[in-house]
Amino acid sequence: MPLAVLSALAKPTRLGAMAILADGGEHCVCELMARLEATQSRMSRHMKVLKLAGLVVDRRDAQWVRYRLNPDLAPGLGAIVTAAPAAAAQDSPERKVAWVPKPKPPTAAPEGDLPQERLGMVDRLKIGLDQVREIVGRVW
Incomplete structure (x- = not known):
């Protein structure tokens, strides 16, 4: 199966469009927009990907x-294309991976002031606070 087909089916909006088109009829972008709650430009971009695939x-x-499923799809591919949206609709939210933002990098401490978590490291290292300030000053 071509990679373009798999990539085209990888987005929920495109799967939703395929589910709508699976009824065999023609549907305008305006209808797809309304049913999938997408903007016109976003829906047009998604449909272009499906068309190129x-x-x-x-x-x-x-x-x-107006769009419809390609009538020249190979029978096996047509079955996959029409089954994929139904399978995606059954996917529960619990199974979806939540996006977790990356932690922000630490910021430099004001001159002569060390963050509390750095002071905790000083106690464990058993070195003087002045030495730590000197080392930190060279790094920052």
């Missing part, structure tokens, strides 16, 4: 662009 075909109707 060969999963959908489009037809211009005045100012509207």
Whole structure:
């Protein structure tokens, strides 16, 4: 299976669009936008990815662009494409990995002042506070 097809199916919005198109009908971008709560530009970008992957075909109707599943999809690929949105819909929120932001890097302490966590290290190292300030001053 081409990588472009797998990549195209990797986003929830595109899977949602495929689920809507799985009914066999034509749907305009405006309908997909409303049902998937997406902006026009975002929905158009997603549909372009699906079209470039060969999963959908489009037809211009005045100012509207209407999309439907590509009727020339290989039978096996067509089955995967229509089954993928249903499988994704069954995915529970508990199984999804939460995005965890990276911790912020430490900031430099004001001149002559050491953060409390650094002072705790001084006690464990058994060196003088003046030595620590000198070392920290060279690093920062």
